[in-house]
Amino acid sequence: MPLRALRRSLLAPVLACAAGCVPADEALPLGGVEFTVIGPRTSTRVIPKEELEDGWEITVDRFVVSFKTMTIVxxxxxxQCSYRGKGQTANEVFDAAGEGYLVQSFNGFKPGDCPDVGMRLGPPDDRTTLGVGASVDDLHALVLGRGGPAHALLEATARRRDPAGEERTLRLSLRFDTAQTGASFGGCRDAVRGARIHPEARYPVTVSFSARPFFRTSFSPTARLRFDPYTYADAAGDDDGVVTMAELDAIPAFYAMPPGATRSTMGAYVREQFRSTVAYGRGGLCFGLEPGFERRE
Incomplete structure (x- = not known):
């Protein structure tokens, strides 16, 4: 056999293997996803009176969240979306209002689409850490408060001037217990469903909490906003200027509940709106799931 032909015959299997015998983990450069979870920022913490039909102005003071993890499959x-790495941060309580935030990254994905993204919240446990803006008192309130373990706390202040110029102030102190409030979200998407993995790059996504749904007059994202049901709840309760979930549970829902709802109190209405609090990426959203969903997976 001529020397040139011999060289070709020896190189052929080597070249073939170079194209097809690369280990699976190295077949393509791997990518990742980085989720930044935030809450109402300075520009969105205040819901101005012009946006509420009844003239109240609402300031979100704290939005404490017990975050477990993002999910991506x-x-x-x-x-396709089995990653070779772990999240930077998980199982953390933090105050999503103000400057509070959390970053969780996943590395080692094959390039391609990971369309099924979700988020899990849940009561603190013995592995939970304190994040930005959270305190030991928050842990106690989430674990030991009335109504059983919870995964979120909302504190807000509402103000309105009466015709005589006197300012009235009312505070919200709401606790979202996990037995009655959905703690899981799925179907996260904006222009892209889920996340799109690129080789040797980290796909960035911002996930944010909003308190606006708690003041909507229906379950439409374009619904009008009102605060008056909270003033009624306080007046019907102990009238101390602080509205609690127990007081909301004691009055009927002002607005229509979704089909299949078993309770029709204002507390049940507000808990149901928690499922609409998570925005995803650029103008997208995550869909809240019913309470107890994670226990059935």
Missing amino acids: NESDSE
Whole structure:
């Protein structure tokens, strides 16, 4: 055999293997996803009176969240989104209002689409850490408060001037217990469903909490906003200027509940609106799931 032909015959299997015998983890450069979880910022913490039909102005003082983890999979291809790494941060209580935030990253994904993204909240446990703006008192309130373990606390202040110029102030102190409030979100999407993995890059996504849904007059994202149901709840309760979930549970819902709802109190209405509090990416959202969903997975 001529020397040139011999060289070709020896190189052929080597070249073929170079194209097809690369280990699976190295077949393509891997990518990642970085989720930044935030709450109402300075520009959105205040809901101005012009946006509420009854003239109240609302300031979100604190939005404490017990975050467990983001979830990212491809339900139609389990191998596509199995990552080789772990999240930077998980199982943390933090105050999502003001400057509070949390970053969780996942690394080692094959390039492609990971369309099924979600988020899990839940009561603190023995592995929970304190994040930005959270305190030991928050842990106690979430774990030991009335109504059983909870995964979120909301504190807000509402103000309105009466015709005589006197300012009235009312505070909200709401606790979202996990037994009655959905703690899981799924179907997160904006222009892209879930996350799109690029080789040797980290796909950035901002996930944010909003308190606006708690003041909506229906479950439409374009619903009008009102605060008066909270003033009624306080007046019907102990009239101390602080509205609690127990007081909301004691009055009927002012607005229509969704089909299938088993309770029709204002407390049940506000808990149901918690499922609409999470925005995703650029103009997108995550869909809140019913209470107890994570226990059935």
